[in-house]
Amino acid sequence: MPRTICVCVEWLSAEQREHIRSVSANLGFQVEFFMPGEEEAAKDCLQRAEVLLGHSPELLAAAGPQLQWYCCTFAGVDPYCSNPSLFANPNCLLTNSSGCYDETIAEHILMATFMLLRRIPAYQRITQARGWDNQLPIRSIREVNICVLGAGNIGSAYASKALALGARPIIGVSRSGRARAPFSHVFAIDQLDEVLPSTDVLAMALPGTPQTAHILDARRIALLPERAVVINVGRGSAIDQQALIAALENGHLGGAALDVMTPEPLPADDPLWDAPNVFLTPHVSGNMTMGWTRTRCVELFCEDLHNFATGRPLARLVDRTLGY
Protein backbone atom coordinates (compact mmCIF):
# COMPACT_ATOMS: atom_id res chain seq x y z
CA MET A 1 0.00 0.00 0.00
CA PRO A 2 1.49 3.35 -0.99
CA ARG A 3 2.22 5.86 1.74
CA THR A 4 -0.28 8.72 1.80
CA ILE A 5 0.17 12.48 1.73
CA CYS A 6 -2.83 14.67 2.48
CA VAL A 7 -2.70 18.19 1.01
CA CYS A 8 -5.26 20.78 2.04
CA VAL A 9 -4.27 24.09 0.44
CA GLU A 10 -6.62 26.40 -1.46
CA TRP A 11 -4.23 28.25 -3.80
CA LEU A 12 -2.50 25.39 -5.67
CA SER A 13 -2.61 25.67 -9.45
CA ALA A 14 -3.11 22.57 -11.62
CA GLU A 15 0.61 22.69 -12.46
CA GLN A 16 1.57 22.90 -8.81
CA ARG A 17 -0.65 19.91 -7.91
CA GLU A 18 0.88 17.94 -10.72
CA HIS A 19 4.38 18.87 -9.56
CA ILE A 20 3.66 17.69 -6.01
CA ARG A 21 2.05 14.51 -7.34
CA SER A 22 4.99 13.61 -9.55
CA VAL A 23 7.67 14.35 -6.93
CA SER A 24 5.67 12.30 -4.39
CA ALA A 25 5.17 9.36 -6.77
CA ASN A 26 8.91 9.18 -7.37
CA LEU A 27 9.40 8.88 -3.61
CA GLY A 28 6.68 6.22 -3.16
CA PHE A 29 3.84 8.45 -1.98
CA GLN A 30 0.35 8.98 -3.30
CA VAL A 31 -1.21 12.40 -2.78
CA GLU A 32 -4.82 13.30 -2.10
CA PHE A 33 -5.84 16.95 -2.49
CA PHE A 34 -8.60 18.71 -0.60
CA MET A 35 -9.71 22.29 -0.15
CA PRO A 36 -10.01 23.90 3.28
CA GLY A 37 -13.59 23.32 4.40
CA GLU A 38 -13.60 19.79 2.93
CA GLU A 39 -12.50 18.24 6.23
CA GLU A 40 -15.41 15.80 6.09
CA ALA A 41 -14.37 14.48 2.67
CA ALA A 42 -10.76 14.37 3.86
CA LYS A 43 -11.61 12.37 7.01
CA ASP A 44 -10.59 8.99 5.70
CA CYS A 45 -7.42 10.31 4.09
CA LEU A 46 -6.44 12.14 7.30
CA GLN A 47 -6.63 8.83 9.21
CA ARG A 48 -4.22 7.18 6.76
CA ALA A 49 -1.87 10.06 5.97
CA GLU A 50 1.74 9.96 7.07
CA VAL A 51 2.34 13.51 5.81
CA LEU A 52 0.01 16.49 5.98
CA LEU A 53 0.46 19.79 4.13
CA GLY A 54 -1.91 22.55 5.22
CA HIS A 55 -2.41 25.50 7.50
CA SER A 56 -5.16 25.03 10.05
CA PRO A 57 -5.17 23.68 13.60
CA GLU A 58 -8.57 22.04 12.93
CA LEU A 59 -7.10 20.10 10.03
CA LEU A 60 -4.17 18.88 12.13
CA ALA A 61 -6.53 17.90 14.96
CA ALA A 62 -8.45 15.68 12.52
CA ALA A 63 -5.31 13.72 11.55
CA GLY A 64 -4.65 10.29 13.06
CA PRO A 65 -1.80 8.98 15.25
CA GLN A 66 0.06 7.63 12.21
CA LEU A 67 0.88 11.20 11.12
CA GLN A 68 4.67 11.55 11.09
CA TRP A 69 5.08 15.03 9.65
CA TYR A 70 2.86 18.10 9.53
CA CYS A 71 4.15 20.72 7.10
CA CYS A 72 2.47 24.05 7.77
CA THR A 73 2.34 26.43 4.80
CA PHE A 74 2.56 29.39 7.20
CA ALA A 75 5.75 30.81 8.71
CA GLY A 76 4.30 31.42 12.18
CA VAL A 77 3.36 28.17 13.94
CA ASP A 78 2.58 29.46 17.44
CA PRO A 79 -0.96 27.92 17.48
CA TYR A 80 0.59 24.43 17.12
CA CYS A 81 3.36 24.94 19.67
CA SER A 82 1.10 26.36 22.33
CA ASN A 83 -1.36 23.47 21.95
CA PRO A 84 0.42 20.06 21.86
CA SER A 85 -2.91 18.22 22.06
CA LEU A 86 -3.46 19.05 18.36
CA PHE A 87 -0.97 16.28 17.59
CA ALA A 88 -2.48 12.78 17.96
CA ASN A 89 1.08 11.53 17.59
CA PRO A 90 3.18 13.40 20.19
CA ASN A 91 6.33 12.70 18.16
CA CYS A 92 4.93 14.11 14.95
CA LEU A 93 7.43 16.42 13.25
CA LEU A 94 6.37 20.03 12.63
CA THR A 95 7.86 22.19 9.90
CA ASN A 96 6.96 25.70 8.87
CA SER A 97 7.35 27.36 5.47
CA SER A 98 9.33 30.36 6.63
CA GLY A 99 11.66 30.23 3.63
CA CYS A 100 8.94 31.09 1.17
CA TYR A 101 7.91 34.29 2.96
CA ASP A 102 11.35 35.85 3.27
CA GLU A 103 11.11 37.72 -0.01
CA THR A 104 7.58 39.02 0.23
CA ILE A 105 7.80 40.02 3.89
CA ALA A 106 11.23 41.59 3.37
CA GLU A 107 9.76 43.60 0.48
CA HIS A 108 6.93 44.69 2.76
CA ILE A 109 9.34 45.82 5.50
CA LEU A 110 11.45 47.67 2.94
CA MET A 111 8.37 49.42 1.53
CA ALA A 112 7.28 50.33 5.07
CA THR A 113 10.75 51.69 5.83
CA PHE A 114 10.54 54.08 2.89
CA MET A 115 6.93 54.99 3.67
CA LEU A 116 7.79 55.96 7.25
CA LEU A 117 11.05 57.76 6.41
CA ARG A 118 9.26 59.64 3.63
CA ARG A 119 6.28 60.50 5.90
CA ILE A 120 3.68 58.81 3.73
CA PRO A 121 1.10 58.35 6.54
CA ALA A 122 1.22 62.11 7.18
CA TYR A 123 1.07 62.88 3.46
CA GLN A 124 -1.90 60.52 3.11
CA ARG A 125 -3.79 62.56 5.70
CA ILE A 126 -2.94 65.70 3.74
CA THR A 127 -4.08 64.26 0.42
CA GLN A 128 -7.20 62.72 1.95
CA ALA A 129 -8.15 66.28 2.84
CA ARG A 130 -7.15 67.24 -0.73
CA GLY A 131 -4.43 69.50 0.59
CA TRP A 132 -1.05 70.30 -0.91
CA ASP A 133 1.38 70.89 2.02
CA ASN A 134 4.63 69.35 0.88
CA GLN A 135 7.44 70.36 3.20
CA LEU A 136 7.53 67.54 5.76
CA PRO A 137 11.10 66.53 6.66
CA ILE A 138 12.00 63.21 5.03
CA ARG A 139 14.98 60.89 5.42
CA SER A 140 16.89 58.52 3.17
CA ILE A 141 17.52 54.86 3.98
CA ARG A 142 21.20 55.90 3.66
CA GLU A 143 21.10 58.22 6.63
CA VAL A 144 19.45 56.16 9.38
CA ASN A 145 20.49 53.38 11.75
CA ILE A 146 18.46 50.22 11.25
CA CYS A 147 18.03 47.52 13.89
CA VAL A 148 16.28 44.24 13.11
CA LEU A 149 14.67 42.66 16.15
CA GLY A 150 14.33 39.00 15.24
CA ALA A 151 17.38 38.28 13.09
CA GLY A 152 15.96 35.18 11.38
CA ASN A 153 15.40 34.47 7.69
CA ILE A 154 12.94 37.31 7.17
CA GLY A 155 14.96 39.87 9.10
CA SER A 156 18.12 38.84 7.26
CA ALA A 157 16.43 39.09 3.86
CA TYR A 158 15.26 42.60 4.73
CA ALA A 159 18.73 43.62 5.95
CA SER A 160 20.30 42.33 2.72
CA LYS A 161 17.89 44.40 0.65
CA ALA A 162 18.44 47.55 2.73
CA LEU A 163 22.23 47.14 2.47
CA ALA A 164 21.94 46.72 -1.30
CA LEU A 165 20.28 50.15 -1.32
CA GLY A 166 23.14 51.83 0.52
CA ALA A 167 21.97 51.53 4.12
CA ARG A 168 24.52 51.86 6.92
CA PRO A 169 25.68 48.63 8.65
CA ILE A 170 22.64 46.94 10.20
CA ILE A 171 22.37 45.59 13.74
CA GLY A 172 20.48 42.36 14.44
CA VAL A 173 19.02 41.22 17.74
CA SER A 174 18.16 37.56 18.35
CA ARG A 175 17.61 35.12 21.19
CA SER A 176 21.07 33.62 20.82
CA GLY A 177 23.01 36.70 19.73
CA ARG A 178 24.86 34.46 17.27
CA ALA A 179 26.67 36.27 14.45
CA ARG A 180 24.82 36.04 11.15
CA ALA A 181 25.23 37.62 7.73
CA PRO A 182 24.43 40.28 6.62
CA PHE A 183 24.28 41.90 10.07
CA SER A 184 27.33 43.88 11.14
CA HIS A 185 26.62 42.73 14.69
CA VAL A 186 24.00 40.49 16.32
CA PHE A 187 23.19 41.24 19.94
CA ALA A 188 21.46 38.87 22.34
CA ILE A 189 17.99 39.94 23.32
CA ASP A 190 19.09 40.89 26.85
CA GLN A 191 21.29 43.59 25.27
CA LEU A 192 18.35 45.16 23.46
CA ASP A 193 18.31 48.18 25.79
CA GLU A 194 21.84 49.10 24.71
CA VAL A 195 20.91 49.09 21.02
CA LEU A 196 17.66 51.08 21.13
CA PRO A 197 19.07 54.58 21.83
CA SER A 198 20.90 54.60 18.48
CA THR A 199 18.12 52.96 16.46
CA ASP A 200 16.24 55.12 13.94
CA VAL A 201 14.34 52.25 12.29
CA LEU A 202 13.30 49.29 14.47
CA ALA A 203 12.10 46.44 12.26
CA MET A 204 10.45 43.66 14.27
CA ALA A 205 10.13 40.16 12.78
CA LEU A 206 9.77 38.01 15.90
CA PRO A 207 7.88 34.75 16.37
CA GLY A 208 4.96 34.78 18.79
CA THR A 209 6.32 33.15 21.95
CA PRO A 210 5.90 33.86 25.69
CA GLN A 211 9.41 35.43 25.60
CA THR A 212 8.54 37.94 22.88
CA ALA A 213 5.25 39.13 24.41
CA HIS A 214 5.37 42.92 24.96
CA ILE A 215 9.08 42.92 24.29
CA LEU A 216 8.60 46.49 23.05
CA ASP A 217 6.97 48.16 26.04
CA ALA A 218 6.69 51.78 27.20
CA ARG A 219 10.13 51.72 28.87
CA ARG A 220 11.86 50.48 25.72
CA ILE A 221 9.92 52.79 23.41
CA ALA A 222 11.26 55.66 25.55
CA LEU A 223 14.81 54.41 24.91
CA LEU A 224 14.38 54.97 21.17
CA PRO A 225 15.48 58.40 19.91
CA GLU A 226 12.97 61.09 18.95
CA ARG A 227 11.43 60.46 15.51
CA ALA A 228 12.43 56.77 15.50
CA VAL A 229 10.03 54.57 13.56
CA VAL A 230 8.80 51.04 14.33
CA ILE A 231 7.78 48.32 11.87
CA ASN A 232 6.17 45.06 12.98
CA VAL A 233 5.49 42.06 10.74
CA GLY A 234 5.88 39.28 13.34
CA ARG A 235 3.13 39.11 15.92
CA GLY A 236 1.09 41.95 17.39
CA SER A 237 1.73 40.53 20.86
CA ALA A 238 5.36 41.70 20.66
CA ILE A 239 4.31 45.34 21.17
CA ASP A 240 2.52 47.00 24.07
CA GLN A 241 0.05 48.62 21.72
CA GLN A 242 -1.27 51.20 24.20
CA ALA A 243 2.27 52.38 24.89
CA LEU A 244 2.95 52.58 21.15
CA ILE A 245 -0.18 54.66 20.57
CA ALA A 246 0.83 57.01 23.39
CA ALA A 247 4.32 57.47 21.89
CA LEU A 248 2.82 58.23 18.48
CA GLU A 249 0.37 60.68 19.99
CA ASN A 250 2.95 62.55 22.03
CA GLY A 251 5.28 62.69 19.02
CA HIS A 252 8.16 60.72 20.53
CA LEU A 253 7.91 58.18 17.72
CA GLY A 254 7.99 59.41 14.13
CA GLY A 255 5.75 56.64 12.87
CA ALA A 256 4.79 52.98 12.96
CA ALA A 257 3.93 50.45 10.25
CA LEU A 258 2.00 47.52 11.68
CA ASP A 259 1.00 44.51 9.62
CA VAL A 260 0.15 42.63 12.83
CA MET A 261 -1.70 43.95 15.84
CA THR A 262 -3.81 42.97 18.82
CA PRO A 263 -6.46 41.77 18.31
CA GLU A 264 -6.87 40.79 14.66
CA PRO A 265 -9.08 41.88 13.02
CA LEU A 266 -8.67 45.20 14.80
CA PRO A 267 -12.08 46.32 16.18
CA ALA A 268 -13.60 49.36 14.45
CA ASP A 269 -13.41 51.41 17.66
CA ASP A 270 -9.76 50.65 18.46
CA PRO A 271 -7.73 53.86 19.05
CA LEU A 272 -4.90 52.47 16.89
CA TRP A 273 -6.85 53.37 13.74
CA ASP A 274 -6.62 57.05 14.63
CA ALA A 275 -3.05 57.20 15.92
CA PRO A 276 -0.95 59.74 14.02
CA ASN A 277 1.70 58.62 11.53
CA VAL A 278 0.56 55.01 11.57
CA PHE A 279 0.45 52.75 8.50
CA LEU A 280 -1.80 49.73 9.11
CA THR A 281 -2.23 46.70 6.86
CA PRO A 282 -4.53 43.76 7.66
CA HIS A 283 -1.84 41.07 8.10
CA VAL A 284 -0.88 40.93 4.43
CA SER A 285 2.92 41.04 4.36
CA GLY A 286 3.27 37.28 3.92
CA ASN A 287 0.19 36.73 1.82
CA MET A 288 -0.01 33.70 -0.41
CA THR A 289 -1.54 35.96 -3.05
CA MET A 290 1.98 36.51 -4.46
CA GLY A 291 2.95 34.08 -7.21
CA TRP A 292 6.59 33.97 -6.15
CA THR A 293 5.61 32.93 -2.63
CA ARG A 294 3.34 30.09 -3.82
CA THR A 295 5.95 28.69 -6.17
CA ARG A 296 8.54 28.81 -3.40
CA CYS A 297 6.20 27.14 -0.88
CA VAL A 298 5.69 24.16 -3.20
CA GLU A 299 9.44 23.94 -3.86
CA LEU A 300 10.25 23.94 -0.15
CA PHE A 301 7.70 21.21 0.60
CA CYS A 302 9.08 19.02 -2.18
CA GLU A 303 12.62 19.60 -0.93
CA ASP A 304 11.69 18.51 2.59
CA LEU A 305 9.68 15.57 1.21
CA HIS A 306 12.95 14.34 -0.27
CA ASN A 307 14.55 14.71 3.17
CA PHE A 308 11.64 12.95 4.85
CA ALA A 309 11.60 10.03 2.39
CA THR A 310 15.34 9.49 2.63
CA GLY A 311 15.54 9.80 6.41
CA ARG A 312 17.46 13.06 6.43
CA PRO A 313 16.66 15.88 8.87
CA LEU A 314 13.88 18.22 7.71
CA ALA A 315 15.22 21.63 6.68
CA ARG A 316 12.52 23.72 8.32
CA LEU A 317 11.95 21.65 11.46
CA VAL A 318 10.34 23.62 14.30
CA ASP A 319 11.43 23.15 17.91
CA ARG A 320 7.97 22.91 19.46
CA THR A 321 9.31 23.93 22.88
CA LEU A 322 10.81 27.16 21.46
CA GLY A 323 7.89 27.84 19.16
CA TYR A 324 9.86 28.41 15.91
Added chain:
Amino acid sequence: MPRTICVCVEWLSAEQREHIRSVSANLGFQVEFFMPGEEEAAKDCLQRAEVLLGHSPELLAAAGPQLQWYCCTFAGVDPYCSNPSLFANPNCLLTNSSGCYDETIAEHILMATFMLLRRIPAYQRITQARGWDNQLPIRSIREVNICVLGAGNIGSAYASKALALGARPIIGVSRSGRARAPFSHVFAIDQLDEVLPSTDVLAMALPGTPQTAHILDARRIALLPERAVVINVGRGSAIDQQALIAALENGHLGGAALDVMTPEPLPADDPLWDAPNVFLTPHVSGNMTMGWTRTRCVELFCEDLHNFATGRPLARLVDRTLGY
Protein backbone atom coordinates in the same frame (compact mmCIF):
# COMPACT_ATOMS: atom_id res chain seq x y z
CA MET B 1 37.21 93.95 -6.53
CA PRO B 2 36.34 90.32 -5.71
CA ARG B 3 33.93 88.52 -8.01
CA THR B 4 30.48 88.12 -6.45
CA ILE B 5 28.27 85.07 -5.92
CA CYS B 6 24.65 85.62 -4.88
CA VAL B 7 23.03 82.72 -3.00
CA CYS B 8 19.30 82.72 -2.33
CA VAL B 9 18.38 79.38 -0.76
CA GLU B 10 16.26 78.91 2.35
CA TRP B 11 17.50 75.58 3.72
CA LEU B 12 21.26 76.17 4.07
CA SER B 13 22.66 75.34 7.50
CA ALA B 14 25.37 77.52 9.08
CA GLU B 15 27.91 74.82 8.22
CA GLN B 16 26.76 74.68 4.61
CA ARG B 17 27.02 78.48 4.25
CA GLU B 18 30.49 78.39 5.72
CA HIS B 19 31.49 75.62 3.34
CA ILE B 20 30.27 77.58 0.30
CA ARG B 21 31.99 80.72 1.62
CA SER B 22 35.34 79.01 2.11
CA VAL B 23 35.33 77.16 -1.23
CA SER B 24 34.38 80.43 -2.95
CA ALA B 25 37.06 82.46 -1.17
CA ASN B 26 39.72 79.99 -2.29
CA LEU B 27 38.59 80.58 -5.86
CA GLY B 28 38.52 84.38 -5.57
CA PHE B 29 34.80 84.88 -4.97
CA GLN B 30 32.91 86.58 -2.20
CA VAL B 31 29.45 85.22 -1.36
CA GLU B 32 26.35 87.09 -0.22
CA PHE B 33 23.48 85.07 1.22
CA PHE B 34 19.81 85.98 1.07
CA MET B 35 16.55 84.20 1.80
CA PRO B 36 13.79 83.84 -0.80
CA GLY B 37 11.52 86.86 -0.32
CA GLU B 38 14.49 89.15 0.35
CA GLU B 39 14.76 90.14 -3.34
CA GLU B 40 14.70 93.84 -2.38
CA ALA B 41 17.70 93.45 -0.06
CA ALA B 42 19.44 91.32 -2.70
CA LYS B 43 18.88 93.92 -5.45
CA ASP B 44 22.32 95.47 -5.34
CA CYS B 45 24.07 92.11 -5.06
CA LEU B 46 22.06 90.73 -8.00
CA GLN B 47 23.33 93.62 -10.18
CA ARG B 48 26.94 92.78 -9.36
CA ALA B 49 26.79 88.95 -9.19
CA GLU B 50 28.59 86.84 -11.76
CA VAL B 51 27.13 83.63 -10.28
CA LEU B 52 23.63 83.05 -8.88
CA LEU B 53 22.52 80.01 -6.86
CA GLY B 54 18.78 79.78 -6.28
CA HIS B 55 15.51 78.41 -7.55
CA SER B 56 13.04 81.04 -8.68
CA PRO B 57 12.38 82.67 -12.07
CA GLU B 58 11.73 85.99 -10.29
CA LEU B 59 15.16 85.88 -8.72
CA LEU B 60 16.84 85.21 -12.07
CA ALA B 61 14.82 88.00 -13.70
CA ALA B 62 16.21 90.43 -11.12
CA ALA B 63 19.84 89.60 -11.98
CA GLY B 64 21.87 91.93 -14.20
CA PRO B 65 23.51 91.38 -17.61
CA GLN B 66 26.87 90.60 -15.98
CA LEU B 67 25.47 87.24 -14.74
CA GLN B 68 27.55 84.46 -16.31
CA TRP B 69 26.10 81.40 -14.58
CA TYR B 70 22.75 80.64 -12.96
CA CYS B 71 22.84 77.43 -10.92
CA CYS B 72 19.31 76.24 -10.18
CA THR B 73 18.94 74.06 -7.06
CA PHE B 74 16.08 72.19 -8.76
CA ALA B 75 16.40 69.32 -11.23
CA GLY B 76 13.59 70.49 -13.55
CA VAL B 77 14.44 73.79 -15.28
CA ASP B 78 11.59 74.00 -17.79
CA PRO B 79 10.45 77.48 -16.58
CA TYR B 80 13.86 78.91 -17.55
CA CYS B 81 14.11 77.14 -20.89
CA SER B 82 10.62 78.11 -22.00
CA ASN B 83 11.22 81.78 -21.12
CA PRO B 84 14.62 83.04 -22.42
CA SER B 85 13.74 86.65 -21.48
CA LEU B 86 14.46 85.74 -17.83
CA PHE B 87 18.15 85.95 -18.72
CA ALA B 88 19.39 89.56 -19.01
CA ASN B 89 22.57 88.06 -20.47
CA PRO B 90 21.46 85.78 -23.34
CA ASN B 91 24.73 83.82 -23.05
CA CYS B 92 24.32 83.13 -19.35
CA LEU B 93 25.02 79.47 -18.54
CA LEU B 94 22.26 77.45 -16.89
CA THR B 95 22.92 74.41 -14.73
CA ASN B 96 20.47 72.27 -12.82
CA SER B 97 21.09 70.17 -9.69
CA SER B 98 19.78 66.90 -11.03
CA GLY B 99 22.58 64.87 -9.43
CA CYS B 100 21.42 65.63 -5.91
CA TYR B 101 17.89 64.33 -6.47
CA ASP B 102 18.78 60.95 -7.97
CA GLU B 103 18.81 59.16 -4.63
CA THR B 104 15.70 60.62 -3.09
CA ILE B 105 13.58 60.41 -6.25
CA ALA B 106 14.82 56.88 -6.98
CA GLU B 107 13.84 55.91 -3.43
CA HIS B 108 10.40 57.41 -4.03
CA ILE B 109 9.92 55.49 -7.29
CA LEU B 110 11.06 52.28 -5.61
CA MET B 111 8.66 52.82 -2.72
CA ALA B 112 5.84 53.54 -5.20
CA THR B 113 6.71 50.37 -7.14
CA PHE B 114 6.25 48.26 -4.01
CA MET B 115 3.12 50.16 -2.98
CA LEU B 116 1.45 49.52 -6.33
CA LEU B 117 2.58 45.89 -6.69
CA ARG B 118 1.43 45.24 -3.11
CA ARG B 119 -1.93 47.00 -3.68
CA ILE B 120 -1.44 49.58 -0.94
CA PRO B 121 -3.90 52.15 -2.40
CA ALA B 122 -6.62 49.48 -2.32
CA TYR B 123 -5.61 48.34 1.17
CA GLN B 124 -5.67 51.97 2.32
CA ARG B 125 -9.30 52.24 1.23
CA ILE B 126 -10.05 49.04 3.16
CA THR B 127 -8.33 50.23 6.33
CA GLN B 128 -9.86 53.72 6.03
CA ALA B 129 -13.21 51.94 6.30
CA ARG B 130 -11.69 49.95 9.20
CA GLY B 131 -12.12 46.72 7.25
CA TRP B 132 -9.97 43.61 7.27
CA ASP B 133 -10.16 42.09 3.76
CA ASN B 134 -6.66 40.83 3.07
CA GLN B 135 -6.62 38.64 0.00
CA LEU B 136 -5.82 41.08 -2.81
CA PRO B 137 -3.37 39.59 -5.34
CA ILE B 138 0.10 41.08 -4.89
CA ARG B 139 3.29 40.83 -6.94
CA SER B 140 7.00 40.87 -6.20
CA ILE B 141 9.47 43.23 -7.85
CA ARG B 142 11.15 39.97 -8.96
CA GLU B 143 8.24 38.88 -11.14
CA VAL B 144 7.44 41.97 -13.21
CA ASN B 145 8.91 43.71 -16.26
CA ILE B 146 10.00 47.26 -15.51
CA CYS B 147 10.42 49.97 -18.16
CA VAL B 148 11.89 53.36 -17.28
CA LEU B 149 10.65 56.11 -19.57
CA GLY B 150 13.30 58.82 -19.27
CA ALA B 151 16.54 56.92 -18.81
CA GLY B 152 18.49 59.79 -17.25
CA ASN B 153 20.24 60.03 -13.89
CA ILE B 154 17.08 59.53 -11.85
CA GLY B 155 15.76 56.67 -13.96
CA SER B 156 19.14 54.97 -13.90
CA ALA B 157 19.43 55.30 -10.11
CA TYR B 158 15.99 53.71 -9.74
CA ALA B 159 16.87 50.88 -12.13
CA SER B 160 20.08 50.17 -10.18
CA LYS B 161 18.14 49.90 -6.95
CA ALA B 162 15.47 47.66 -8.45
CA LEU B 163 18.13 45.38 -9.94
CA ALA B 164 19.89 45.19 -6.57
CA LEU B 165 16.59 43.81 -5.21
CA GLY B 166 16.41 41.02 -7.76
CA ALA B 167 14.34 42.68 -10.50
CA ARG B 168 14.45 41.24 -14.01
CA PRO B 169 16.56 43.10 -16.62
CA ILE B 170 15.19 46.63 -16.99
CA ILE B 171 14.40 48.44 -20.24
CA GLY B 172 15.11 52.15 -20.62
CA VAL B 173 13.56 54.55 -23.11
CA SER B 174 15.24 57.87 -23.92
CA ARG B 175 15.30 60.51 -26.65
CA SER B 176 18.58 59.22 -28.06
CA GLY B 177 18.15 55.50 -27.37
CA ARG B 178 21.83 55.45 -26.42
CA ALA B 179 22.93 52.40 -24.37
CA ARG B 180 23.39 53.21 -20.71
CA ALA B 181 24.06 51.17 -17.56
CA PRO B 182 22.29 49.58 -15.79
CA PHE B 183 19.61 49.15 -18.49
CA SER B 184 19.67 45.88 -20.40
CA HIS B 185 18.46 47.82 -23.44
CA VAL B 186 17.69 51.48 -24.13
CA PHE B 187 15.12 52.15 -26.85
CA ALA B 188 14.63 55.46 -28.63
CA ILE B 189 11.39 57.18 -27.82
CA ASP B 190 9.89 56.39 -31.24
CA GLN B 191 10.10 52.69 -30.32
CA LEU B 192 8.05 53.18 -27.16
CA ASP B 193 5.00 51.45 -28.66
CA GLU B 194 6.99 48.23 -29.07
CA VAL B 195 8.02 48.19 -25.42
CA LEU B 196 4.69 48.94 -23.75
CA PRO B 197 2.89 45.59 -24.36
CA SER B 198 5.43 43.76 -22.17
CA THR B 199 5.72 46.44 -19.47
CA ASP B 200 4.23 45.70 -16.04
CA VAL B 201 5.71 48.73 -14.29
CA LEU B 202 6.12 51.95 -16.31
CA ALA B 203 8.27 54.42 -14.34
CA MET B 204 8.26 57.88 -15.91
CA ALA B 205 11.04 60.36 -15.09
CA LEU B 206 10.92 62.71 -18.05
CA PRO B 207 11.77 66.41 -18.22
CA GLY B 208 8.94 68.79 -19.11
CA THR B 209 9.49 69.64 -22.76
CA PRO B 210 7.15 70.08 -25.75
CA GLN B 211 8.26 66.60 -26.92
CA THR B 212 7.20 64.87 -23.69
CA ALA B 213 3.74 66.47 -23.41
CA HIS B 214 1.05 63.75 -23.27
CA ILE B 215 3.59 61.14 -24.31
CA LEU B 216 1.44 58.67 -22.36
CA ASP B 217 -1.96 59.10 -23.98
CA ALA B 218 -5.05 56.88 -24.25
CA ARG B 219 -3.65 54.93 -27.20
CA ARG B 220 -0.40 54.10 -25.41
CA ILE B 221 -2.13 53.29 -22.11
CA ALA B 222 -4.18 50.72 -24.06
CA LEU B 223 -0.90 49.13 -25.25
CA LEU B 224 0.08 48.35 -21.66
CA PRO B 225 -1.02 44.90 -20.41
CA GLU B 226 -3.91 44.48 -17.98
CA ARG B 227 -2.92 45.34 -14.39
CA ALA B 228 0.14 47.33 -15.48
CA VAL B 229 1.02 50.19 -13.12
CA VAL B 230 2.29 53.68 -13.92
CA ILE B 231 4.56 55.87 -11.79
CA ASN B 232 5.29 59.51 -12.67
CA VAL B 233 7.86 61.71 -10.94
CA GLY B 234 8.82 63.93 -13.88
CA ARG B 235 6.17 66.37 -14.99
CA GLY B 236 2.41 65.95 -14.91
CA SER B 237 2.23 67.18 -18.51
CA ALA B 238 3.72 63.86 -19.71
CA ILE B 239 0.43 62.04 -19.04
CA ASP B 240 -3.02 62.55 -20.52
CA GLN B 241 -4.58 62.61 -17.10
CA GLN B 242 -8.17 62.08 -18.25
CA ALA B 243 -7.12 58.98 -20.18
CA LEU B 244 -5.24 57.71 -17.13
CA ILE B 245 -8.26 58.19 -14.88
CA ALA B 246 -10.45 56.33 -17.39
CA ALA B 247 -8.00 53.39 -17.50
CA LEU B 248 -7.93 53.23 -13.70
CA GLU B 249 -11.72 53.38 -13.53
CA ASN B 250 -12.28 50.66 -16.12
CA GLY B 251 -9.67 48.47 -14.44
CA HIS B 252 -7.25 48.24 -17.37
CA LEU B 253 -4.49 49.74 -15.23
CA GLY B 254 -3.69 48.14 -11.87
CA GLY B 255 -2.65 51.42 -10.29
CA ALA B 256 -0.84 54.71 -10.62
CA ALA B 257 1.51 56.62 -8.32
CA LEU B 258 1.69 60.27 -9.27
CA ASP B 259 3.98 62.74 -7.57
CA VAL B 260 3.34 65.24 -10.35
CA MET B 261 0.04 66.07 -11.97
CA THR B 262 -1.87 68.74 -13.89
CA PRO B 263 -2.45 71.26 -12.50
CA GLU B 264 -0.47 71.60 -9.26
CA PRO B 265 -1.82 72.00 -6.67
CA LEU B 266 -4.56 69.64 -7.81
CA PRO B 267 -7.98 71.36 -7.36
CA ALA B 268 -10.18 69.86 -4.64
CA ASP B 269 -12.84 68.86 -7.19
CA ASP B 270 -10.46 67.10 -9.61
CA PRO B 271 -11.64 63.54 -10.44
CA LEU B 272 -8.05 62.27 -10.00
CA TRP B 273 -8.47 62.33 -6.21
CA ASP B 274 -11.20 59.69 -6.43
CA ALA B 275 -9.68 57.44 -9.08
CA PRO B 276 -9.28 53.84 -7.87
CA ASN B 277 -5.84 52.45 -7.01
CA VAL B 278 -4.15 55.82 -7.20
CA PHE B 279 -1.38 56.97 -4.84
CA LEU B 280 -0.98 60.76 -4.96
CA THR B 281 1.76 62.82 -3.34
CA PRO B 282 1.99 66.62 -3.57
CA HIS B 283 5.23 66.86 -5.61
CA VAL B 284 7.48 65.66 -2.79
CA SER B 285 9.75 63.03 -4.35
CA GLY B 286 12.65 65.43 -4.79
CA ASN B 287 12.07 67.50 -1.70
CA MET B 288 14.94 69.42 -0.19
CA THR B 289 13.67 68.32 3.21
CA MET B 290 16.03 65.33 3.03
CA GLY B 291 19.45 65.94 4.62
CA TRP B 292 21.27 63.79 2.09
CA THR B 293 19.84 65.84 -0.79
CA ARG B 294 20.86 69.19 0.74
CA THR B 295 24.40 68.04 1.42
CA ARG B 296 24.69 66.74 -2.11
CA CYS B 297 23.28 69.95 -3.64
CA VAL B 298 25.96 72.05 -1.90
CA GLU B 299 28.68 69.59 -2.98
CA LEU B 300 27.55 69.71 -6.61
CA PHE B 301 27.49 73.52 -6.65
CA CYS B 302 31.01 73.70 -5.19
CA GLU B 303 32.22 71.15 -7.73
CA ASP B 304 30.85 73.19 -10.62
CA LEU B 305 32.19 76.40 -9.06
CA HIS B 306 35.65 74.86 -9.40
CA ASN B 307 34.87 74.13 -13.05
CA PHE B 308 33.56 77.66 -13.59
CA ALA B 309 36.53 79.36 -11.91
CA THR B 310 39.07 77.31 -13.84
CA GLY B 311 37.34 77.63 -17.21
CA ARG B 312 36.31 73.99 -17.49
CA PRO B 313 32.89 72.93 -18.78
CA LEU B 314 30.15 72.87 -16.14
CA ALA B 315 29.15 69.33 -15.22
CA ARG B 316 25.40 69.92 -15.10
CA LEU B 317 25.07 72.35 -17.98
CA VAL B 318 21.56 72.52 -19.45
CA ASP B 319 20.95 72.77 -23.18
CA ARG B 320 18.36 75.55 -23.10
CA THR B 321 17.00 74.50 -26.50
CA LEU B 322 16.37 70.92 -25.32
CA GLY B 323 15.14 71.94 -21.89
CA TYR B 324 17.37 69.62 -19.80
